[in-house]
Amino acid sequence: MAEFGRHPQLNRNGELHHLLSIEELPRAILERILTTADSFINIAEREVKSVPLLRGRSVFNLFFENSTRTRTTFEIAARRLSADVFNLDITRSSTAKGESLLDTINNLTAMQADMFVVRHASSGAPYLIARHVAPHVHVINAGDGRHAHPTQGLLDMYTIRHYKRDFTQLTVAIVGDILHSRVARSAIHGLTTLGVPEVRAVGPLTLLPGGLEQLGVRVCTRLEDGIRGADVIIMLRLQNERMKGALLPSAQEYFRNYGLTPEKLQLARADAIVMHPGPMNRGVEIDSHVADGTQSVILPQVTFGIAVRMAVLALVSSSQRMQ
Amino acid sequence: MKLAIRNGRVVDPASKVDERKDVFVDDGRIVAIGTAPHGFSAERTLDATGLIVAPGLVDLCARMREPGADGALKVESHAALAGGITGVVCPPDTDPPLDEPGLVRMLRQRSREAAGARLYPLGALTAGLGGEVLAEIETLAEVGCVAFAQTGSLPHDNSVLLQAMRYARTFDLPVWLRPVEDTLAGRGVAAAGAVAARLGLASVPDVAETVALHTVFELQRATGARIHLCRLSSSNGVELVRRAKREGLPVTCDVGIHHVHLIDVDIGYFDSNFRLDPPLRTSRDRDAIRAGLADGTIDAICSDHTPVDADDKLLPFDEAAPGATALETLLPLVLKWASESKVALLDALGKVSSTPGQILGEPTGRLALGAKADICIFDPAEPWRPEAAALVSHGKNTPFSGYELIGRARYTLVGGDLRFTRK
Numbered sequence: 046m047a048e049f050g051r052h053p054q055l056n057r058n059g060e061l062h063h064l065l066s067i068e069e070l071p072r073a074i075l076e077r078i079l080t081t082a083d084s085f086i087n088i089a090e091r092e093v094k095s096v097p098l099l100r101g102r103s104v105f106n107l108f109f110e111n112s113t114r115t116r117t118t119f120e121i122a123a124r125r126l127s128a129d130v131f132n133l134d135i136t137r138s139s140t141a142k143g144e145s146l147l148d149t150i151n152n153l154t155a156m157q158a159d160m161f162v163v164r165h166a167s168s169g170a171p172y173l174i175a176r177h178v179a180p181h182v183h184v185i186n187a188g189d190g191r192h193a194h195p196t197q198g199l200l201d202m203y204t205i206r207h208y209k210r211d212f213t214q215l216t217v218a219i220v221g222d223i224l225h226s227r228v229a230r231s232a233i234h235g236l237t238t239l240g241v242p243e244v245r246a247v248g249p250l251t252l253l254p255g256g257l258e259q260l261g262v263r264v265c266t267r268l269e270d271g272i273r274g275a276d277v278i279i280m281l282r283l284q285n286e287r288m289k290g291a292l293l294p295s296a297q298e299y300f301r302n303y304g305l306t307p308e309k310l311q312l313a314r315a316d317a318i319v320m321h322p323g324p325m326n327r328g329v330e331i332d333s334h335v336a337d338g339t340q341s342v343i344l345p346q347v348t349f350g351i352a353v354r355m356a357v358l359a360l361v362s363s364s365q366r367m368q
Numbered sequence: 369m370k371l372a373i374r375n376g377r378v379v380d381p382a383s384k385v386d387e388r389k390d391v392f393v394d395d396g397r398i399v400a401i402g403t404a405p406h407g408f409s410a411e412r413t414l415d416a417t418g419l420i421v422a423p424g425l426v427d428l429c430a431r432m433r434e435p436g437a438d439g440a441l442k443v444e445s446h447a448a449l450a451g452g453i454t455g456v457v458c459p460p461d462t463d464p465p466l467d468e469p470g471l472v473r474m475l476r477q478r479s480r481e482a483a484g485a486r487l488y489p490l491g492a493l494t495a496g497l498g499g500e501v502l503a504e505i506e507t508l509a510e511v512g513c514v515a516f517a518q519t520g521s522l523p524h525d526n527s528v529l530l531q532a533m534r535y536a537r538t539f540d541l542p543v544w545l546r547p548v549e550d551t552l553a554g555r556g557v558a559a560a561g562a563v564a565a566r567l568g569l570a571s572v573p574d575v576a577e578t579v580a581l582h583t584v585f586e587l588q589r590a591t592g593a594r595i596h597l598c599r600l601s602s603s604n605g606v607e608l609v610r611r612a613k614r615e616g617l618p619v620t621c622d623v624g625i626h627h628v629h630l631i632d633v634d635i636g637y638f639d640s641n642f643r644l645d646p647p648l649r650t651s652r653d654r655d656a657i658r659a660g661l662a663d664g665t666i667d668a669i670c671s672d673h674t675p676v677d678a679d680d681k682l683l684p685f686d687e688a689a690p691g692a693t694a695l696e697t698l699l700p701l702v703l704k705w706a707s708e709s710k711v712a713l714l715d716a717l718g719k720v721s722s723t724p725g726q727i728l729g730e731p732t733g734r735l736a737l738g739a740k741a742d743i744c745i746f747d748p749a750e751p752w753r754p755e756a757a758a759l760v761s762h763g764k765n766t767p768f769s770g771y772e773l774i775g776r777a778r779y780t781l782v783g784g785d786l787r788f789t790r791k
Contacts, residue, residue: 053637068566147682167684168568169638177682190686191568230568254571256562 060364081356099128122354168192198231221281247271376416381718382734396784424454424742436463445484447761449788452744452777467492499523533593603656624672640688675763693763700773
């Protein structure tokens with residue numbers, strides 16, 4: 046175990062070298078990312094929407110699982126930092142020819158990659174990659190299995206901070222398919238690290254993994270209990286495939302019990318904000334009146350996402366070598 | 369060949385002997401313990417000063433990768449010797465599965481040629497291990513299978529399991545089962561609980577084990593079949609076996625050595641060396657396993673040795689092949705457990721020698737007068753690290769890579785033949 050005892054994400058100086066998960070990152074690093082993102086928010090409004098921070102660096106988007114949205118926002122973020130961006134649709138190329146994950150990584154490193162933005166269907170895949178890349182290369186997790194989606198978690202934190210300022214007074218409800226959701230896990234770690242006193246996980250028992258309480262959340266099985274008095278409601282996307290097995294009988298019944306409607310939203314605080322990582326299933330987890338209503342901050346989340354991803358790319362690339 | 373083993377501390381769990389004695393071997397058998405027989409003149413003498421002379425270990429589950437990988441049996445059976453193991457039970461989940469007499473004869477022939485540890489093949493309970501059609505188990509027993517196993521999980525179809533148990537009972541053949549209910553285990557790769565929830569890994573709930581145990585015990589009550597349960601993993605499972613034994617069901621069980629030590633938290637950051645089958649459970653489960661060993665609920669400890677190609681571990685956790693190399697770490701890990709749990713050496717070694725021998729119904733795992741001289745002579749204090757270069761087995765992946773282990777075989781004898789000497 047060569048990596049025995051080594052932090053998978055931080056270098057010896059405690060700087061963020063890879064972003065793999067929000068879990069186990071110190072609060073100071075999360076706050077630094079959020080503050081750095083502040084400085085990038087304005088760039089989007091300028092005529093020249095780029096800064097030369099990553100000029101000459103190569104960022105490879107490695108998506109082993111399809112995603113248009115996350116890949117595009119990473120691409121925009123990298124381009125605004127003046128990096129050279131390469132998009133590789135791995136689902137259709139190398140692995141189909143039987144090349145192993147690490148062989149793919151080694152080949153791309155030989156093409157002078159500086160940074161890999163990785164999405165993979167297996168939980169933990171970015172850890173494996175980070176353990177094996179050259180010491181100057183950075184790995185950013187863009188979603189691994191059910192495990193983590195740290196930039197989504199960070200943009201959620203950025204959004205909450207933007208509207209609510211102080212994390213230490215908040216009640217946050219995360220509603221839906223917690224079992225399969227990397228977004229939920231990253232949000233939970235972000236919220237608990239930043240000092241949110243009450244994080245609630247809301248859903249039917251079939252979609253709540255055992256042992257959830259040990260992550261520092263309160264489990265609620267009824268939506269009404271979960272969102273009562275909440276300052277922030279994070280709705281999760283419900284995949285259609287969940288209705289095929291024995292987890293849920295139908296989208297209709299799910300909506301009846303866990304869909305966020307204007308009436309149910311009344312149970313939350315009057316100034317509560319509603320978030321969603323997208324893409325939304327209107328009429329399944331969220332009613333259109335809520336999605337498009339005044340309390341929805343779903344579109345600002347997307348805008349903030351670019352600034353947060355710029356902050357992450359900029360911060361990891363300024364860290365020293367891993368070894 | 370006349371052989372004398374002098375000045376060692378003889379530890380024999382079967383006879384409860386633990387004292388400094390000399391052991392004398394002639395013509396493959398133990399001819400005296402204590403004083404040399406009249407007129408005995410040793411052709412070779414092993415100096416066991418500071419060493420322990422114990423029965424060769426009997427491992428109830430080790431994959432030798434044959435049939436499947438040609439030449440693997442020789443390497444793995446010598447890895448067993450290097451671990452002080454003189455007898456290995458190999459499960460039938462080979463390629464192809466061990467479900468017909470020709471394969472068993474071939475395997476036994478290769479084992480004789482390899483001159484490593486003794487091989488005790490388990491025959492497949494169902495054809496191709498498919499869980500649908502019975503294998504010719506009476507014929508397989510005739511050619512040397514010691515018992516009949518369904519690996520992985522119980523047969524999907526309960527009626528097949530019921531008939532298999534009835535049929536095995538007809539010939540009084542033992543059936544070895546993994547208490548895993550496949551529909552509940554699904555494609556899980558980690559035990560259900562906080563760690564799997566945190567890491568986002570598909571999980572195996574402990575009801576996958578307890579429901580399987582209830583099924584097995586009910587069918588046992590109906591058929592009277594003799595059952596050995598392989599690799600128990602949960603606290604609730606241990607309790608069910610305890611009750612079944614109290615009731616008097618003819619059941620024995622084993623646990624893998626890794627589950628005596630490790631828990632789900634040890635997976636750390638998706639370390640695929642900790643991807644095992646059954647998955648590692650919580651500290652509560654590990655403690656229950658240790659309690660089960662102490663009170664005799666769990667009869668034996670096996671290595672569950674599974675050589676895995678290094679490339680098959682260099683994959684994301686859920687894609688990595690499960691299993692670890694363990695023949696050579698079994699002995700030091702048993703010693704580690706004995707010292708941590710304050711178990712007498714005699715009792716600890718019993719879990720890997722005399723009781724496995726009894727479960728097999730084979731005259732091995734004991735140092736008795738007239739018994740075959742299957743002997744392990746080990747240094748109980750030698751520190752070493754199980755790194756790739758230090759291992760004989762083709763399998764190099766172990767959760768204990770990089771750890772310091774204490775205790776290592778020095779000499780291993782099979783039927784009086786000195787087959788392993790550590791340089």
